[in-house]
Amino acid sequence: AQTVTQSQPEMSVQEAETVTLSCTYDTSESDYYLFWYKQPPSRQMILVIRQEAYKQQNATENRFSVNFQKAAKSFSLKISDSQLGDAAMYFCAYRTEKLRGAQKLVFGQGTRLTINP
Amino acid sequence: GAGVSQSPRYKVAKRGQDVALRCDPISGHVSLFWYQQALGQGPEFLTYFQNEAQLDKSGLPSDRFFAERPEGSVSTLKIQRTQQEDSAVYLCASSAGGDRAGRSPLHFGNGTRLTVT
Numbered sequence: 001a002q003t004v005t006q007s008q009p010e011m012s013v014q015e016a017e018t019v020t021l022s023c024t025y026d027t028s029e030s031d032y033y034l035f036w037y038k039q040p041p042s043r044q045m046i047l048v049i050r051q052e053a054y055k056q057q058n059a060t061e062n063r064f065s066v067n068f069q070k071a072a073k074s075f076s077l078k079i080s081d082s083q084l085g086d087a088a089m090y091f092c093a094y095r096t097e098k099l100r101g102a103q104k105l106v107f108g109q110g111t112r113l114t115i116n117p
Numbered sequence: 118g119a120g121v122s123q124s125p126r127y128k129v130a131k132r133g134q135d136v137a138l139r140c141d142p143i144s145g146h147v148s149l150f151w152y153q154q155a156l157g158q159g160p161e162f163l164t165y166f167q168n169e170a171q172l173d174k175s176g177l178p179s180d181r182f183f184a185e186r187p188e189g190s191v192s193t194l195k196i197q198r199t200q201q202e203d204s205a206v207y208l209c210a211s212s213a214g215g216d217r218a219g220r221s222p223l224h225f226g227n228g229t230r231l232t233v234t
Contacts, residue, residue: 004159006159042227043206043208043227043228043230044225044226044227044228045160045208045210045223045225046225047222047223050222091159091160093159103148103150103165103173104150104162104165104173104176105150105152105160105162105223106162107159107160107161108159109158109159110157110158110159
């Protein structure tokens with residue numbers, strides 16, 4: 001079974017600075033998706049960024065980028081120019097690419113990100 | 118509506134009571150998922166529907182948990198004889214895709230926070 005580990009329960013950063021959230025995962029599959037989700041106090045999970053495992057190029061979405069190291073099974077999220085609105089819980093998640101396989105997301109434990117003004 | 122809608126937003130139940138949680142997915146979405154999120158933890162998969170068919174219920178923690186989606190749209194998660202360990206946020210998510218749902222983004226609702234006293 002796949003597992004996702006986030007080793008940083010809490011992180012804080014000064015507004016406008018850069019912060020990196022860590023994520024490692026364990027799988028025997030070669031094709032899969034990785035995601036970072038943001039969960040504000042409203043509880044709704046919001047997709048931040050996604051990466052297909054077959055793509056070597058790291059995904060980027062505006063101020064958000066990832067460092068995907070497939071061999072090391074590492075998938076970190078970098079937030080540049082941090083803004084107050086970035087404060088939230090961040091979850092790393094894994095999903096298989098198998099046809100007719102389990103479509104479920106496997107989540108990490110989360111990292112609470114605080115932005116200091 | 119434009120997003121996934123869940124009701125009620127909050128539910129308090131006395132131990133031993135039955136509860137029903139409702140999820141209205143985005144219109145036309147084929148896939149529907151339920152997740153359970155304990156306080157301070159990442160969401161954990163409960164069950165998955167493709168249209169009205171429940172294709173995976175491996176995450177349901179006991180036979181007190183039952184989910185249905187009879188017409189392939191609205192889904193209900195029912196918990197019988199609630200216990201204190203059932204206290205959690207229950208998240209619903211939907212996506213447009215079916216078998217290859219990994220390529221379709223998941224849209225989450227705001228969840229129902231269940232407290233069992």
